[in-house]
Amino acid sequence: AQKxxxxxxxxxxxxxxxxxxxxxxxxxxxxYYLFWYKQPxxxxxxxxxxxxxxxxxxxxxxxxxxxxQKSTSxxxxxxxxxxxxxxxxxxxxxxxxxxxxxxxxxxxxGTSLAVNP
Amino acid sequence: EPExxxxxxxxxxxxxxxxxxxxVPISNHLYFYWYRxxxxxxxxxxxxxxxxxxxEKSEIFDDQFSVERPDGSNFTLKIRSTKLEDSAMYFCxxxxxxxxxxxxxxxxxxxxx
Numbered sequence: 001a002q003k004x005x006x007x008x009x010x011x012x013x014x015x016x017x018x019x020x021x022x023x024x025x026x027x028x029x030x031x032y033y034l035f036w037y038k039q040p041x042x043x044x045x046x047x048x049x050x051x052x053x054x055x056x057x058x059x060x061x062x063x064x065x066x067x068x069q070k071s072t073s074x075x076x077x078x079x080x081x082x083x084x085x086x087x088x089x090x091x092x093x094x095x096x097x098x099x100x101x102x103x104x105x106x107x108x109x110g111t112s113l114a115v116n117p
Numbered sequence: 118e119p120e121x122x123x124x125x126x127x128x129x130x131x132x133x134x135x136x137x138x139x140x141v142p143i144s145n146h147l148y149f150y151w152y153r154x155x156x157x158x159x160x161x162x163x164x165x166x167x168x169x170x171x172x173e174k175s176e177i178f179d180d181q182f183s184v185e186r187p188d189g190s191n192f193t194l195k196i197r198s199t200k201l202e203d204s205a206m207y208f209c210x211x212x213x214x215x216x217x218x219x220x221x222x223x224x225x226x227x228x229x230x
Contacts, residue, residue, distance in 0.1 A: 035218065043206060045160070045221040052216070091160060095219075098165065102148060102172040103212075105219065107160040 002027050004094050006108035013082055014116050021077045021111045023092030029053075033095035034068065034075045035105065040088040048090075051075065082115045089113070119143040123209050123222035130199055130229055138194045138225045140209030148212040149192045150219065151184065153177070153205040160208065166192065199229045 005024045013019045025034065036048040049059060051068050059066045063080045079086055089112045093105040122141040130136050142149050151163040164174040164184055171184065183195045192211075196203055206226050210219040 033216070033218075037221075042223075043226070044223040045208060047218055047220060050218045093160075098173040102165045102167050103215065104150070104162045104165055104173060105152070105160070106162070109159045 002029075002094065002096050002106055004092050004106055004108035006092055006111050008111045009109070010112045010114070012114045012116065015084060016081050017115075018078060018080050019082050019113065019115075021079075021090050021092075021113065023075045023077065023108060025073050025075065025092070025094045027094055027096055029096050031097075033103075035093040035095065036066065036075075036077050037091045037093060038088045039091060039110070045091070048077075079113075082113075084115050084117055087113060087115045121209055121211055121220050121222035123207075123225050125225060126223065127226045128228070130227070132201055132229055133198050136196050136199055136227060138196075138207050138209075138227070140192045140194070140222055141190055142192055142209065142211030143213070143220060144190070146211035146213045146220075148215070148219075149184075149186070150210040150212075151194045152208045152210060152221075154208065154224075155205045163194075163207075196227075199227075201229050203227060204229045 003026050032053045034051045038046040056068050065078045067076045089110040091110045092108040095103045098104050124139045149166040152160050154160045162175050164178045165172045181197045185193050206224045208224045209222040212219045
């Protein structure tokens, strides 16, 4: 199966708390890419990060960090010192190759994060 | 900064009518996609397009759907005879290369009444 599981449907935190959004994936591809996108209330999809399957280095970008563990097929996303503006739905996605020598994204159900003042 | 542009942002149409959703991908991108998101649900792949042809389509993308890149800049999704269940947010996306990230437009919210 090729799928992405985001087990947390909704998370609610108070501003300045750290929060981790979980993502577990399944794929039969040996080369694949993992993504996180943010969907604020306005509805657009904002690219956050891309990670390829050969690069297990964790990444930090400001208050955002990502932990890629191939052994557990997980690609978790942590927001440190959360802010109200972080309130959004966050999607984890898996890019797999398709029959037409192209790639498509398989999406998780999303985690709705509410950061309260 | 280059971006994917979609028009209109919101379209209301009567059941059975044809709609065309328009997208202008980023200019040097080669791979184009349509995804949709029914309200409150996950994003679903509809179709991918490369080298002037469809490279893959999902089960959702039946004979009522078609895509075109008529003039080298626009990328359109046509729904020939809309159904109530076609109501969703439709996202266009484009990628520069095979292994690069996809950039999404702001979406078109289609409401079929």
